[in-house]
Structure formats: C-alpha cells, structure tokens
Amino acid sequence: MVLPKRHPTDVSVRQFVADSGSVTRGLRQGQPYILTLNGEPLAQMIPIRRRRSIPRDEALDIFATAPLLDADDLRDDLDATVEQDLRDPYEGTDL
Secondary structure, three states, X not given: OOOOOOOOEEEEHXXXXXXXXXXXXXXXXXXXXXXXXXXXXXXXXXXXXXXXXXXXXXXXXHHHOXXXXXXXHHHHHHHHHXXXXXXXXXXXXXX
C-alpha cells in the first residue's frame, strides 16, 4: 500500500518548542514538516517509513536467487552439529 505524498507543513522553531507533541503526532501519521527560523527554512522533518511486511512478489524475487538446499544434506549437517541427547541442565546443582 502506497500512501499519498503529503506537502510539508511549515512550523517555526518557537512553535515546535512550545508544542512538540502535536508535531510528533503529525510525524507518526505521516505528515512531513519544514522547520523554520525567522521565516526561513532550516530543516526538513520527515517520518520514517517502517515496513511491517514485504510484498509477496518482492519476497519471491529475493528467494529466487537463493541457493537450492538438499533436505538430506541439511538434516545430516544439523545432526552432526546439534547435540541429540536431552539432559537436565540443573542436574548436579543445588537447585
């Protein structure tokens, strides 16, 4: 899902200091800001876009270049690496 591009809202340094909470809420909602000092642009504040998921086609493209795994070789490697015996980690302690 692509969000529509928003136009930045000017906010003076004085306004930002006095009410940073409303700017923070706006950033969380995707609103960009231009921080101004004496009416002159000073900085851009833009929200960071955090993806919660990867589109299906993008995931398939990533996995398309992955090497093929042989299930038997993988199982053999795991068996050789991981201890197969279960034991009580507290055995022999005073707990």
